[in-house]
Amino acid sequence: MKINSKAVNICAPIIVIILLIILWQIICTVTNISFHVLPKPGEVGTALVENFRGTILLDTMASVKVMLIGYCIAVPLGFVIAAISSQFTLAVRSIMPVLIILMLTPMATLVPIFKLFWGVDPTLKILIVVLQCTPVIAVNSLSGFIYVPEAKKELMRALGCRKWESFFRVTVPNAMPQIFTGLKLGCILCTIAAMSADISVGQGGLGYRIQVASSLSATDLAYAAIVVAAILGVALYMIVSVIESRIVTWK
């Protein structure tokens, strides 16, 4: 079997995950660690199945909603911020550092402050996700937009291309790899932001379930929710990766 074949690419990580679960099981059995600290994989699985209808499904739907709406706002917003600022050298210089600072700020920390003004509003979670994802998408797109090889600029000038036309014909496709880097980092931050927003805002969602379950010592349920949250993050990331492999075929 070739080391690069599709089957290997899919099977290898699955085997590693199974091995990790077996390791988890072994650690629990050998060390006899308390159920409240680390339940066995089987127990987490049971908790997941038993609570699926009652709580997990609703929490998952709530989280998916926040993540998707937030992400779908952040993507065009980040893109437009990058597109506009790339047209002005001064804007690139001044906005880039700000975006980087925003990107590194954990936005869930703003929740207590927002709560003071608006009370607990469900859209607060979406706002957190948007604030967290937009800068990373903008920073990466912008760094793609401002680097266009001189020869390509000359080609567009030789054809008498207008500024906006060369932006869409050359700058954007040329920046596609960086744009997708931003979109994928956005997936990661989106999951983290949604979970931390759940925790600090409350009112349902997987993050909220994790918090409540652990405070009630229902550790198995907490782990079950964590597993689902991880799956959501991975799923979002994989969807974006598949789109990337369809679009960026020339690399």
Add this chain to the structure above:
Amino acid sequence: MSDFYTLTGIKKSFEGKGELIHVLDGIDLSIREKEFVCIMGNSGCGKSTLIKIMEGIIPRDGGEIIFDGISPGKQVSKELQKKMGIVFQGDNLLEWLTVYKNVELPLKVFGQKDKAENKAKVMEALELVGLQNYWDCIPRELSGGMRQRTSIARALVSDPDILMLDQPFGALDAITRKTLNQELLRIWHTTQKTCVMITNNENEALYLGGRVLVMSNSPSRIVHEIEVPLTYEERVNNLALNPIYLKLRTELARIVRSLDTPRQN
């Protein structure tokens, strides 16, 4: 044969570190319709700068241009650019587009929207360079020679009046280069287009050029002009044994060698 593209006293300097670098010091050059002109000169003498001014990629500081009876402002305009086909120093293809879309690009930018008509033009240009079966490839899947052929097709697709080439085959191996020279000569012969080509290769210049112009080191002018009175048939048949060619090659080699001593100012 009338003068088709005329440059008089073209000057150009660039901002260097704190001082102006004078690159072009009054280039006089006149290209006749349907001729093939080759321009030679040492590296850094301003060949690319000159052709970029002619192509409207950069503005000139001074001097006059008359192209097709029109005298454009500081920078050659878009309307005039539509009459030019440009081949760059590298192949300069857009790597995310197929061969077909790369060749179609000038038509799209020039606002020609008729799909069927565009398709006919693109396929005709691809046939001219022998790539009609590769229209669906992306540049990464092509050899260097094929990429350069694609960029020649892109330059030809809009049926320009003049073809401008800046060291188009400089990055290719000797054998591919020779093949592409033969193809370019055939294309010039069949399409009857005016051609201006920059080259650093004396054999190439004499094989293709009806005239060879030689630039001095920068700040540069055109300091030599050689007529190459060879017919198309003479060029394609045993050129290496042709006494006129051999004599001119010796002369051109001597001229090019004499450039190595910098010009006194």
